[in-house]
Amino acid sequence: MTSHWTEQHIPDQHGRVAIVTGGNTGLGFETARMLAERGATVVLAVRDIEKGKQAAGRIVGDVTVQALDLMSLASIRSAAAELRISHPRIDLLINNAGVMYTPKRTTADGFEMQFGTNHLGHFALTGLLLNQLLPVPGSRIVTVSSTGHRIRAAIHFDDLHWERSYGRAAAYGQSKLANLMFTYELQRRLLEQGNTIAVAAHPGVSNTELVRNRPAAFRLPVSWLAPLLTQKPEMGALPTLRAATDPGVAGGQYYGPAGMGEIRGYPTLVASSDASHDRAVQQRLWRVSEELTGVTFPLR
Template sequence: MSTSPSWTPSDIPDQTGRTAVVTGANTGLGYETAAALAAKGAHVVLAVRNLDKGADAARRIEQSAPGASVALQKLDLSSLASVRAAADQIRAQHDTIDLLINNAGVMFTPKQTTADGFELQFGTNHLGHFAFTGLLLDRVLAAPGSRVVTVSSVGHRFARNGIRFDDLQGERDYSRVGAYGQSKLANLMFTYELQRRLRGTGTIAVAAHPGGSNTELARNSPLLLRALFAVAVPLLTQDAAGGALPSLRAATDPGVLGGQYFGPDGFAEQRGNPVVVASSRASHDIDAQRRLWTVSEELTGVRYPVPATV
């Protein structure tokens, strides 16, 4: 891995001939991630819920990087039917996928359920991406040196007691902050378990978090949190381009190892240079990772083409 004191998009190796699929690529972190990869020559599939916003994002990328190769794909991670349809369409168009970047997400939403009856944050942030990745994994495995990058959050530490398997969907007790924390913890546990299953293949699984990024994601925060966020923005957070750097380094730095977790190196990991960071003790509970995997397969109906390991 680079020992440079700073890492910027200029450090991204040439991506010509590579295909990247980025979820939530129409705005914020996803847009900046997609734009940087396209500028380096990758063919980027913008997997978005809103095609109009996606088309606008594609135009902006093409304007900023003439000759950029981008495509649109409708994807609503809160619907397993949409996830399956999107995966089918991507599979029909691509024999290989070099980078799958699971970036999209919702944050601090009021209690709601997905089309399939899952708690919205867990269903969108984790289960939607679990299903999407599983349905595309053979295409990822077919690309030498491919990576699955899943975006978590420092908010995974909100779930201090781990995954609430006894009330996974928040039916008995719902906290929008707690549910978000659980979904982001699940993103990390998914990455670690996936990496174990990928051993011996040419593919790795990596996680990243953006720190405190000034994006639209916080729009559903409780009023007090929004007020605190407004005060903290100039002091602690960075713009979306800065927040995308950990994902971009996880996706492209030649020295990255499977199972690593990238985030900013500044105060409280809120901003700064993208480096390897630590995740919570709960995220490293192997038994819980395996249990989450089994439950996720049962809930989504998606089975992965890589076996469990001892």
């Protein structure tokens, strides 16, 4: 495998349609930009349409904007319906959008904000768009996780929405662990159909606005150390782009930075925690996610 995989390694994307959630800023913007510059038709699926239009105007290529609020199942269903009409064929679904370390809040449907947005929102969107991907040779679903999936992370089936107690980091860890478990279970369910694969990626520690909700005590030290401990969004987007476009990628793989602690560096194949590979928990999470979202996948 290429040791220093860069933007220049992205294959030609002409004729491919890519949906990028959260594509108006940070990692999502860089992902969308690089795909569009390689010729893909890119849809920025974003909550703020005006910001989405501004972002699209900064990208060279075929880029449109789709309203999508991952904190609302009604919005997800509406967006998916519109996308099915405008794009009956989808080659790439990149589940990039997310929230991190938010104060205790719930989504429009009563889900804990981080679990509801990062996992359940993308679970529902993927299920509702899957028929647009399944017939397409080489289609991929890439879900962005985090090294945070290792931090105090477990799937708390007895209190998924943190109603008894709430910890920002633990809730974030649960959501990012769920992203990985979803990818692995989805890949197993995709095996028989032959065209679509599910892959995961993480950006390391990237200097984006995602960390705006980190506790105040960490803001000043992080701002001092940012040049040493983070990488620019265009580097942080490379693991996602490799997972989405590298011909050598296989379903169920996980990509992240190659540097020490996977904090920064060029994208490479990495390993996730032992907990993320627990099949019984993956399958239970899948069933619970279907029940909570009301979305079932057209797969066995």
